[in-house]
Amino acid sequence: MDLYEYQAKELFGRHGIPVPAGRTAATPAEAREIAAGLGAPVVIKAQVKTGGRGKAGGIRPAAGPVAAEAEADRVIGMDIKGHIARRVLVEAATVPFEEYYAAFLVDRAEGGFLAMVSSQGGMEIEELAATDPDALVKLPIDPVTGVDADTAKLLAAKAGLPEQAAPVLEKLWRVLVAEDALLVEVNPLICTTDQRIVALDGKVTLDDNAAFRHGWDDYGERTDSLEDRARAKGLNYVKLDGTVGVIGNGAGLVMSTLDVVAGAGAGPANFLDIGGGASAQVMADGLEIILADPDVRSVLVNVFGGITACDAVANGIVTALELLGERGHRRPIVVRLDGNNAEVGRRILSDARHPAVRQVATMDGAAEMAARLAAGA
Template structure:
């Protein structure tokens, strides 16, 4: 269950993480009043559960209350990647000396978490990560140990974040654990000229299995705006829709994120994040393929699985059964590695679907999926 930015901001504030002063409204006239209370010059931000709001025109600076009313009127009602803007957040602007990005994400393959951090943040962070993936630090976090001050200092050092960020890294971990979250992300996390660390944006995904402890948000606040994300959630899938053309399925958050980077590095854009976890059953694969193929922007699909607890031959059998359930309408590239990989590849060879092909490595699989997407 994804929270809106203003809800994530509320949690950050409750846990002692610095955030800009802000208020939320569904009225352009009230936006004008909020701007007056905040000092006049503000940032107006569309409240939708989608990335790329800035590029879509959903985040704008307003010089004064009158401009704020006009800007809010322009943003309210916009359609951003299929999400209708019903509310805006009006926030005080913050001048940043440096921008970073930080997130904690569940890694189902290892049964732990990953800390992902970069000394680059903001709208160009994704492109920078593709050009220089080594700049994104990926630090495993043992759930039993958690993120202590010492662990946070290690994450900051690995990513090139300033020492002042350590306390915020610890507090973000507390949000993840105490609020039953699967993902906590801040991009950008900034250092101001005065040396303060401030979260300018936030994204939180809550674990639906802990819904009984999350009544504070209400059903209307945790429903998915995007119909594909809603369909995936109903099937128990960890799915996030992106704006690309290569559908991605993997087992484990770390592997999926590496696959997204690999696809982007081959000149294509990933269409989604989909983690089927360690138990890659036929039902999960069928549901995952069904959701991805329902996205009209998808031109090819990449399944990248490393066999561990679930062996590759079991995964291959699941893919075969899924193909009997789901009509494959776009090319499917499969890479299997790990336990019983040879047997798994043989099973897929026997299936011999005209749109199914295999790749020996993640690199060749990503290249082929990108090539097929380019061919349309």
């Protein structure tokens, strides 16, 4: 789970890492009020989970409350690489004397942790690594010993950071460990004119598998998106940009189905894996989510029964269509059932005689029919 900048900085503050004073605003009027309370020039920063905010105009200085309101009005609602800025961080402007880069992350390739530190901050790390790889210090971190004061001093010295940066590096490591993070990154980490080390930005990725230890539901933005609604139902759903809704049991089968749909000349509208032991209720929940997507023109249900019994899938389809009522008649649903209890499942669908449901015996045939129906053929 990626955090917004303001959420990352809240974590930093809890671990004693200096950050600029600031609060988030959802309206220009709130931005003006926050700027007035800070009593200093501020920066208006779009809160989106992507990079390139500055180049897109999502980070704007404001000399005072009136300017803060005007700049927030420009930024709120801005589309930055497909991410809509629904709120801004209003933060006291901090002038850097020097800018650095610091990150700790899980190194999956080596099965451990990695520190990356540079005296050249403020630019994208990929660009830095390509143009001046020697400027980026990389140090594997022993999971047992971690980053103590001596290791932090070594990192700072090797990267050319001032000595006072070492305690901040040590605390950034503590954020990674204590918060079960996969990535903790500050770009830029700055030294001010009065020699203070401050995290001017923050990027944190948390390990979803550790959510039960932290109660991370508070980090979710309540946008009522299809992804949010699917997550609330425990579904593995990703929205795509096509017109054929796809449901399958097992990530491998769903990925294959996406390929087959594309091969039939249509674009899949989503990835939805109902899992290996899905119940009728899970099937009904999945179908409800997909039919709530206005981009979907047809639905392909592709299930190979193993742990998941095809009769449970068929009952789920029938149940979902009963609950949806008229909404369930608006788009055709192509169903391919094979494997465990497939004959029973097909009979359940045939007996239901729902006008939206078409049954096809093969995956290729089902994909071709779903593609034709999505195209209006």
